Amino acid sequence: MKKYLLILAVVCCFFKIQAQTAQDTLDIKRVALAYIESQHNPNPKLMEGALHPRMVKRSVFRSKAAKKDYISEYFAENMVILAETYNVKGDKFPKNPRKEIKLLDVSAKTASVKLLADTWIDYMHIVKTNGEWKIINVLWQYNDVSQHD
Template identity: 30%
Template sequence: MKIKITLIVILLFSLAIKAQDRKLDSTAITSSIHTYIENFFENNFEAMNSSLHPRLAKRGFNPDGSLSEDFPPGKLKELMATKPKFELRHQQNTIDILGVFGNMASARLRTGYPNQRWTEYIHLLKEDGQWKIINVFWEFSPKNN
């Protein structure tokens, strides 16, 4: 009987640790995405880049439906040097974690400017204990949404 109780306690303890790990991962994933989008809008490349994997692939559909050019980190830096700043207090960023498996995760980010909103699907990987964004694909929302 003592062995059964000990096994149950160990099982419950390991489940509690696993749930704690998932919560920590969810918090870190959300934080990485916030770092990316908030600093993108504020034109702070160095802070944004801390959440990006060096092999980032970012692209999406232009408003006319054509596929955009690729935006690796260096190209994002160029873009951010020319676009207007959009302060954090005006941003409306919503993040939904869609799934986590091992060292990979998927999330949906709803974001944009007041007159132009879009959704980004984001893939992240956990490398050296940190969640980094490796893939972003976006599509603009219809104007009436």
């Protein structure tokens, strides 16, 4: 009986982090990949399609002059421009860039995703609106936290 309960608990935990449908899981991963791949190969349309119009991307940096932390913010429009301009020369990423996506939690209308890229980590909140999954929040940091100083 204990073995049966343990198996049931493991199965329940497994399904808790899965999307409502297999298609939701694919769509969530597709949106997260579009976000990073639109930076690898400049593609503002791909970025725009992945983002909710009210998306905000934040990180914490340290002002050397003021010697205090501040929050940087970028919005959907900034990210579309970034996708168009950031890697135009093709020198911002390695030949085979890292793009590891981990689904942290998925519900019917919301998902939390961790994206591990080459030099940074993005934590994303992805929301399902009007039948489509879109990134609404991103909290990120460099792997090398000294880059935040």
